[in-house]
Amino acid sequence: RKEVEQDPGPFNVPEGATVAFNCTYSNSASQSFFWYRQDCRKEPKLLMSVYSSGNEDGRFTAQLNRASQYISLLIRDSKLSDSATYLCVVTLNAGKSTFGDGTTLTVKP
């Protein structure tokens, strides 16, 4: 079993749609959780940290369920500029981070 598993995608949605990505992790000792976004041929950029209490940043909402070892990202009112690959990242202590395989989102006009 992979340490971090994401929805395989790709997701193709129209502008204005709501889309949700899911991610599960296998190591219950994992301590930090993030969503990164990566555009084609660019570096990953932090989108959001993920907390058990959930957090929201504009159109983006991230949630963590430690009991189920599950992380989610919800994007509301999708924009063309949201098209990218979304990477779930899980970190143990000491900086050991594992990336999910990524889910590609294409938002179409």
Added chain:
Amino acid sequence: DTEVTQTPKHLVMGMTNKKSLKCEQHMGHRAMYWYKQKAKKPPELMFVYSYEKLSINESVPSRFSPECPNSSLLNLHLHALQPEDSALYLCASSQDVSTDTQYFGPGTRLTVL
């Protein structure tokens, strides 16, 4: 300044060459990382430095040799690479290795002929 810089942007080298990748950050971060990313795959952790000491080596072949000359700089020395080592090499830094957000540089796209 939340920038991590990497040089060169692109590198083409033969299997007998020796080259180095460089990474720099001036955010006062004490943890720095090297990742390798192949096309259509996620980044894979190679090395972690914490307070200028190597703390994680993810069983990387010895033809990759990291070096941390000071708290702002991280190098990756390359020698006798194979064509399958062609990839995007990403450097990242974070405040420390505990649970902090990692900030990535733009990467060096390496081609081994």
